Amino acid sequence: MAPTVAGSVPRVTVERTLPHEGAPTAAAAPSAADHLDAESRRWVDELAGSGAAHDDAVLRLHALLLRAARYEVGRRRRALPYLRGDDYDDLAQQSADDALVAVLRKLGTFRGDSRFTTWVYKFALYEAAVKLRRRAWQDRELTLQPDAWPAFASAAPSPAERLEESELLTALRGAIRDRLSAHQREVLVAVTISGVPIDVLAERLNTTRGALYKTLHDARKKLRAELAVAGFDIARGDWEHGS
Amino acid sequence: MSADRDRTTESRRLIAALLGPAEPELTCEQCFEQLDRYVDLQLAGDDADRDVPGMRAHLVGCPACLEDHASLLAFAAIDDGEAPPA
Numbered sequence: 001m002a003p004t005v006a007g008s009v010p011r012v013t014v015e016r017t018l019p020h021e022g023a024p025t026a027a028a029a030p031s032a033a034d035h036l037d038a039e040s041r042r043w044v045d046e047l048a049g050s051g052a053a054h055d056d057a058v059l060r061l062h063a064l065l066l067r068a069a070r071y072e073v074g075r076r077r078r079a080l081p082y083l084r085g086d087d088y089d090d091l092a093q094q095s096a097d098d099a100l101v102a103v104l105r106k107l108g109t110f111r112g113d114s115r116f117t118t119w120v121y122k123f124a125l126y127e128a129a130v131k132l133r134r135r136a137w138q139d140r141e142l143t144l145q146p147d148a149w150p151a152f153a154s155a156a157p158s159p160a161e162r163l164e165e166s167e168l169l170t171a172l173r174g175a176i177r178d179r180l181s182a183h184q185r186e187v188l189v190a191v192t193i194s195g196v197p198i199d200v201l202a203e204r205l206n207t208t209r210g211a212l213y214k215t216l217h218d219a220r221k222k223l224r225a226e227l228a229v230a231g232f233d234i235a236r237g238d239w240e241h242g243s
Numbered sequence: 244m245s246a247d248r249d250r251t252t253e254s255r256r257l258i259a260a261l262l263g264p265a266e267p268e269l270t271c272e273q274c275f276e277q278l279d280r281y282v283d284l285q286l287a288g289d290d291a292d293r294d295v296p297g298m299r300a301h302l303v304g305c306p307a308c309l310e311d312h313a314s315l316l317a318f319a320a321i322d323d324g325e326a327p328p329a
Contacts, residue, residue: 071318114279118319122279125314133307165254172261191306192260198271198307210271213305220263220304227262235265 040116047107062100064117065124069095072128079136091135095128102127133197142196142204168232175226184219187212259303268300274308282315286323 036044046057069092077088102123110119176185190196191212198216202209227234269277277295284291292299302309317327 068318071321072314075314075317113277114283117322118279118283118315121318121322122275122311122315125318126275126311129307129311129314165258168258169254172258176261188261193257195306198305209307213271217263217268217304220261224262224265234262 036112037115040110040112043116044107044110047104058100058104061103061120062096064120065099065103066092066096068121068124069093069099069128072125073132076129076132080132083135091131092128095131096124098127099123130199133200134203137197137200142190142194142201168227168234171227171230171232172223175223179222179226180219184215184222187215188219191216263304264300266300267297268304269295269297270301271305271308274298274301274305275311278308278312278315282312282319285316286319286325 043057043061046053047061048054049057070089072095073088073092077083080088083091099120103120106123110116176188180188187201190201191198198212199209202212205212224234277298281291281295281298284294302312320327
């Protein structure tokens with residue numbers, strides 16, 4: 001979308017059917033709007049309305065989104081040392097603009113399960129994070145090689161644990177090679193071993209983050225099943241924390 | 244000893260990342276949908292994991308959603324005038 005110029009109000013169709021305007025949509029269940037806190041209610045009413053109050057609410061909303069986007073850009077700027085100050089602010093502005101459009105389009109789905117501000121911050125932070133991750137990887141070649149296996153030996157405290165860990169890693173490597181499809185291998189290796197952000201990978205493979213996570217989930221399920229059949233006790237859950 | 248401990252952590256992190264969470268988990272879309280509610284429950288001191296089942300497991304398994312969660316939790320805390328969670 002075109003950048004939002006300060007003082008202008010983007011024309012966005014608000015897909016909200018407020019309870020007093022007729023039949024509620026599936027997204028806005030009859031009880032959904034009943035538990036909005038007063039501030040959230042005011043935001044929703046003003047943004048779903050028209051006239052000066054609506055325009056003012058859109059400007060205030062954009063300011064909130066920009067603050068959140070600037071926070072995210074500031075938090076991650078160490079990962080992008082070659083960007084200049086103006087680039088960071090452009091990125092924050094673009095993120096706030098895109099988040100504004102997303103918030104207004106999805107206003108009808110806001111159920112008041114959180115504060116309105118927390119709900120809208122989510123969009124700005126997400127837009128900024130995705131843009132920053134893509135920027136950080138834009139000139140980097142993605143490693144989609146199944147052989148990209150880190151070269152380190154187990155250093156568990158006891159010989160028994162070292163043996164168990166080493167056997168598990170070997171079995172995992174074999175299961176990845178022999179039991180996963182080529183696509184599952186690529187996604188698993190890229191995301192878990194090479195550290196490629198899943199939304200960056202989704203963009204390169206022309207798919208969605210959700211679709212790739214489903215692939216990752218299915219691959220992990222296959223690995224767990226394979227290891228269980230091989231007799232590994234992987235259900236005890238102490239791998240999660242690296243303890 | 245410290246280098247050994249680091250390597251242990253590294254190998255266990257790799258195993259954890261490859262295997263993912265054992266428990267049922269949300270999808271990325273469901274995670275995004277519920278993230279604001281989850282964070283507000285956390286900030287209110289409520290049992291967010293009880294009220295949003297599957298979120299914690301998904302955050303364990305999805306590095307991008309984990310980052311998004313950390314950002315929202317920290318920013319919402321700052322917005323409340325509180326120190327961001329460590």
